[in-house]
Amino acid sequence: MKFEMNKFENSRLFSYRYLFLALLLLIVASGLLLLPKNNKQQGITPEALLANAISPERYMSSDKLAHIYVNQDPSYVVVDVREKEEFTTYSLPNSINIPLPTLLSDDGMAYLDQNQYDIVFVSNDDFKANQAWILANRYGFKNMHVLKGGLQSWFTTIINPAKPTEQMPAEAFETYSFRKAASMYFGVAYPEEVKIIKKPTVKKAAPKKVVVPKKKKKKMPIEGGC
């Protein structure tokens, strides 16, 4: 009888404990529903964005881009983030036009959200390209670059490079000759480089007089017949 009593008490005790634990679980779980919504940081952390922003990988010089063009490196995609009218007026060869407002549309994302290619953002100066770079980076996309100085710098360095003066170091001359060669690749003509190649005039050989030797008939002495 005593055993029975004990058992009864035990089961009551346990059921209270269970009830308390069940209520606790319910309260804690319903607390999740009542949490005020906070805007969570989407994409990469601010620290990672900062680290990318100060990384030397961020900017690509126009010389490097020219190198890529000349070597026809297939791993780079040049994305022009200017408006369509500007793009049609002038654009880099093989570049893709994704105007900045449409960068995060499905078409734009298809180019950015991949791991195969390095993307180079191009605009008139750095400004729009950098905006695109920040957006792409916050999505966590890899291998994003900005053309340093944009198309203006492209014009002043590659298309129309300034000739170094005589007191400049030798590297300046090397850079100049590379830029000049690159600009010729892009179709800029330099008058001093154009050599007027004189076609060697081929003298027509006078037709040889074919001398057909005429057999001179020797006058044979008339021999007497029989």
Add this chain to the structure above:
Amino acid sequence: MGPLIPNGVIPFEWNNIIAIIIGIAFGFILESSGFSSSRKLAGVFYGYDFAVLKVFFTAALVSSIGLLYMDYLGYVDMSFLYVHPTYLWGAIIGGVIMGVGFVAAGFCPGTSLCAVAIGKIDAIVYVIGIMVGIVIFAELYEVFQPIYDGYFKGYITLDETFNISPYLFIFLFTIIALVTFFISDIIRKKRKKVHHY
């Protein structure tokens, strides 16, 4: 801040050491709460003991509620957590085999090792069975591979599949758990008690 190891708070080299310590603690608690008894474990199928159901259901709830709170407060970034990929038919068939083994032997793989540690002969036989199963699977891998690798659904979660907030999902899940516990208690009281040792 968290998870601690991916964020470098704890060096990566500590990974295995921490895993061993947690594993020892897990095994000790399993054994000390009677989970190395196949009678207790099989009770969930026969309706006289629902400790397995309650313990593992509660563990899942406590950890997910805790993670959601910590994620909300910024202590743990849940996007870092590993989501197990879903191979649909592999999971279903594997689950059925696992369930049959569980009810037939009275152990799940983890608790069987606990029982081996305290020298239970049925558990030793069970673990040998696991090894035989592993060998069979490895030898016939090419036959099973289409199921093992196929029907891949990606790293999906229930709240994303049903398109509800994880908070609401965990709340509903808690209610389901509590109702299940309540019903299981009613079933248990109707059954004759079986002693396990």
